[in-house]
Amino acid sequence: MGCSASVDVKKPENVKFQPETNKLETEKIIHDVKDLEVIYKQDSEKINQVKSFAVPEHENVNVDITNTAEQTNKINQDNGSNLPNLNNKHKDKQEKAPRGNLVKDENIDTLQPQGEEQIALDKALRELRQSLFTSGIVPTHDQTDFTLHSTIVGNSTITIDAGCFKAAVVDAGTGFCKAGLTGDDIPSVVIPTLVGRLRDNATSVETFIGKDAKLRGNSLKYSNPINRGIVENWDDMERVYDHILHMDLNLEPNEYGVVIPESPLSDRKRREKLTEMMFEKFDVKKLYLGSSPSLALHAFGHSTGLLVSLGHGVCHAVPVVQGNIIEHAVRTTKIGNKDVIDKLQRIMTTKLSSIDEDIARAMVEKTNYVCKDYDETKRDEKLCEQKSYTLPNGKSVNLRNERYECPEIFFKPQMIPGCTESSLSDICLSSLHSIEDQQSISALRQNIILTGGSSLLPGIGERLRMELNKNENANDRANVLLLPKRQYAEWRGASTLVSMNSSKHRWVSRELYDEHGETIIHRKYV
Structure with a gap:
């Protein structure tokens, strides 16, 4: 998972930073190294080098731990550094290192800064590390399952061994x-x-x-x-x-x-x-x-909201305020995508001798939608466009009313024979009405977040919003959010x-x- 991040590090005094030759990005900081702690070693022992990043001469330091040895050598050569170059043998070893594994090479030499320069760079590293920890980009060491080492190479480069949180x-x-x-x-x-x-x-x-x-x-x-x-x-x-x-x-x-x-x-x-x-x-x-x-x-960056999960066999309405679930207000209805698929299978038996569950699921995903007004759509067939679906055997089947009738069970569960479950809008309203604090209710109504596979059905967010706002005043309107990748929330x-x-x-x-x-x-x- 890509992530771009910048941390502010105050430039230490009495240190000559090398000029910036290349603005280092952090496009892969989370993808390549999810959990990172930098531990500065003050002795001059040889280290295990996998990746490195440079501290350029400006206050906003962009960290890139995806630099190869070849890039590091180029920086050193451009700046006239006396650092030793890595030969091809070492470069190949680095490039082939699998993600999350440590590479040990006793032949890699590093130079340690001395005197006031070492003290100043040590201070800069501590500030950088603290900034990363404070920002939440990386965890502290006791949370991780690997060991990291680092050192200062010349005047500007920190070298890291990085593993992955398992x-x-x-x-x-x-x-x-x-x-x-x-x-x-x-x-x-x-x-x-x-x-x-x-x-x-x-x-x-x-x-x-x-x-x-x-x-x-x-x-x-x-x-x-x-x-x-x-x-x-x-x-x-x-x-x-x-x-x-x-x-x-x-x-x-x-x-x-x-x-x-x-x-x-x-x-x-x-x-x-x-x-x-x-x-x-x-x-x-x-x-x-x-x-x-x-x-x-948390996946969407929210701490407060009414989380409405539309699962395969059950739907939940769960109010969360500042990260805490209001347990007594949790509501559930035992309807889900499984019931939509079952209903489509029953309907399609009039057109096909039989239909496999997986084919019916694919039909629902490709053709079904939730209409704004069921009764009106049923009266006027022009409101529902006919759609063709190609079966695995190459034959095609046309769907019209089936497209909106099957998902309607989320709002009219009684369409399922013998079902006494509550509708999706009913459990949301029941959850909100069971909360006494008006400020919490207002915050929850503004953040009604849909998740689960059935939340991908076209029109379901708009229909839920309309149902929730039917009997509410203009100042208390519900806001339904359909966020990206919600099926994996x-x-x-x-x-x-x-x-x-x-x-x-x-x-x-x-x-x-x-x-x-x-x-x-x-x-x-x-």
Whole structure:
């Protein structure tokens, strides 16, 4: 994930900084090195050099740790420095160094400044380090899982060995699991939350997970370990986590921390069960459980807002004020994208003999939308344009009313036979009306943030805004926000938040778990 940052460093006295030859950028500071601490060594020992950045002659210092040895040599040569050049052997070793690994080369020499110059540069480095820590760009050393070293080369260059913070983020939902490493902008793995077993072999213990299960089609009998946001089969859930960590992410959990966003429906018992599984079954190095709504808000830079999550099996309206969830005002309705897909499948059986769930999901994503006024759109067919969808077999099917009728269940759940659940707008209003503080209500109404896959449906934000404003005065209008990459909001929030210095105390380490057991998670959960 790219990030540009500048920190102000006061120019030390009595030091001759070399002229700036190239403005150094920080385009990749978070992508290449997520967590960074600079430790200045005052002795002249040889160091492990991977990357370097220069301190130019101006107060706003732009740091770039992606410079290669070749760039560093060019700077030194342009400035007439007496620094030794790196030969091709050393350059090749640097260029081939994998991200997150340390490269040791005892043949690299460095020069140490002496006397007043050394003291002044030491002071400048301390100020730079403090500025980076204060700005939140990098964490302090006790939060990281690697060791860094640095020194001053000549008059201007700080040389760094950088490793990567090791943590996996796994967001398990009713329909899909999203996984990847901290620091990434979006998950690298998205698989169905699905376990398959051989249909014709009742004695077989072999299971297939996610996409592997889907590929085997009707030869398997499927089960979903999570139903409407709640884990119901922990044995299968363990299989899903095992597949993601070992197969999809190719990790050894005992070398990594694991971050898991938790559903608002999760309770103390389920958190303890998950904590026990992670340490006893997977032997994780450390664990971080966080509330999905808080993490989602963090992904968008908000601390206050009504987080409306539209998931595969359930929708939540969660009010968060200054980072704190107002527990008594959390509202849930057990409708979701799964119901939209099921309804489309039922409707399409009149046009097709049968329709696969995955095809129906693709149809919803490509053709469905939420209309502004359902009754008016139903009366006037001209308001809904017919759209054609091409099936995998090459045949085409036309959709018109189906395009808006299926997503309408978010606002009219009674369209589902036997359903008594509340609508999306009802849970939002109920949540807001249960809060007494008027100032908090006003702040929440101005920041109604939609997340989840179904939030990508065209028109859903505008329709929710209209429903919420029907009976409200002009001074209390709702503002619905549709922000980028909202389908990954919980995952992205977890990916960035846990890398910050402010969240380090929320981790449960192996030592803490061994001392206190699974109940320690309640002291850390937020």
